[in-house]
Amino acid sequence: MKKPRLALLACAAVMAVAAFPACAQSASKLKVGLMLPYTGTYASLGNAIENGFRLYVSEQGGKLGGHEIEFYKVDDESEPSKATDNVNKLIKRDQVDVLVGTVHSGVALAMAKVAKETGTLLIVPNAGADALTGPLCAKNIWRTSFSNWQPGYATGVIAAQKGYKKAMSITWGYAAGTEAVKGFTEAFEKGGGKVVKDLTLPFPNVEFQALLTEIAAQKPDVVFAFFAGGGAVKFVKDYDAAGLRKSIPLMGSGFLTDGTLEAQGASAQGIVTSLHYADNIETPRNTAFRNKYAVTYKTMPDVYAVQGYDAAQLLHSGLTAVKGDFSKKDELYYAMGKTTIASPRGKLAFSAAHNPIQDFYIREVKGNYNVITGVAVPALADPARGCKM
Structure with missing residues (x-):
């Protein structure tokens, strides 16, 4: 099973003598592939999702579950015909551990098929295609947004x-x-x-x-x-x-x-x-999120930013539960399913199909x-x- 790439030589040396195997989990980098629209009709949505994801990572000191995050990006252009090639760039060329994408439902459906075939963890931060948590549902496919x-x-x-x-x-x-x-x-x-x-x-x-x-x-x-x-x-x-x-x-x-x-x-x-989100949700969680986002990106967040933010939260929650051991996939997914996220939108839980249960x-x-x-x-x-x- 593919493991995150080790980032620190010191920790690699420790592993060589098998003195502290847990060291590998906290010292390794987790490769996250962002497949989002950065041009065209949905470009602003893709940028907001990435901003939200990165904001949560920065709030955790640049790490999720003990792992430093290494980002890889592909512009999916909201073009379903290019989706399979684009997702394979991230999986085969860049060897990412986690896929995060996308906005366009047609593109997301193609991503899900490849993720299901390869066993790559996919977190969908927007696309609402019902099939993603319907006929295409899988233990490694999650959504932090909504179904259509x-x-x-x-x-x-x-x-x-x-x-x-x-x-x-x-x-x-x-x-x-x-x-x-x-x-x-x-x-x-x-x-x-x-x-x-x-x-x-x-x-x-x-x-x-x-x-x-x-x-x-x-x-x-x-x-x-x-x-x-x-x-x-x-x-x-x-x-x-x-x-x-x-x-x-x-x-x-x-x-x-x-x-x-x-x-x-x-x-x-x-x-x-x-x-599932609005500008005036009057909770300390949403106020803090909006203020931090505004200071960081010089603009106010929208629902897309929230969904990207919560994609990072979900991943962090699962990794924390398994003490950063990304190789324990079944335990990771079990923990993700049991988590309740304190989202800017309000309480966010997950169904057995890995779709959000949330107030509208x-x-x-x-x-x-x-x-x-x-x-x-x-x-x-x-x-x-x-x-x-």
Whole structure:
């Protein structure tokens, strides 16, 4: 079984005489491969995730579970066709011990298949593809973000509670969007509503006008949208410019307005979303995190930064439990599954499928903040349909 590379010659010498075998664990470097988008629509998300991960490592004195961290980076370009080659660069060329990635669900699915085949520990800090903790679930695959079903479902609960009866959805036609819409539809129709039409366009297309015209003609009670990054900015601004913001309420998974509010400006005001994080969670843990992040990176953190931060927390928790012995994989994974993370988002536990169990908040855009107005669903767990471990 592959072990982290020894970093200190002194410790290597000690190992040679087998005097103190535990020394190897505390003195070795753990190779972490960051496979994230650093260009394109999701570039800001990838940077925030890396910043969050590095922030937690720095808070631990540059180590996780006694290991110094050696980083390797690959820009996945949010391109599924390049995903297998990119992940193999990290596993085969760089021989990383841990994979951290990614944002785009299609890319993450390819990463998971390779991780499952090679037994490489994969921690997913964003991509919500349901299959990652469903049919593709494995003891070495973990997620510190959400399943696509979760925020979609929570938003459907809110829409039904508001008394809306007829809804339309709009998203990119890829895993993240279609699965979020399924979650929304499940909860909304369980609450007495009906989704009359699902509108899609290819990722990363942002030519929304024809679909906005169709929404205006259908006149639903509410529109559910799943977009993120640059696409979310343009959609929200186009929705407003089309005159729809004041006549048809716009709701969405929280990514619609997370990390995008400054660019969306007045067009985002009043939008209601659901997510597992919000700017105004008033706890000492979140306040300390936000202050430290702001000082370190000269900008405020968003949900993506939190998910990267918690990816490092999860790894640290597992390594600490096994006293830094990365070779004890089964014990490491058992410890990770039993951990409860004190996250900036609140209490974070993990299901048997390794997906977060977490509160989903009701959030409303007020000024430059996603402000919590309540809890949509407490301790929401993904159903993990198709998971067999």
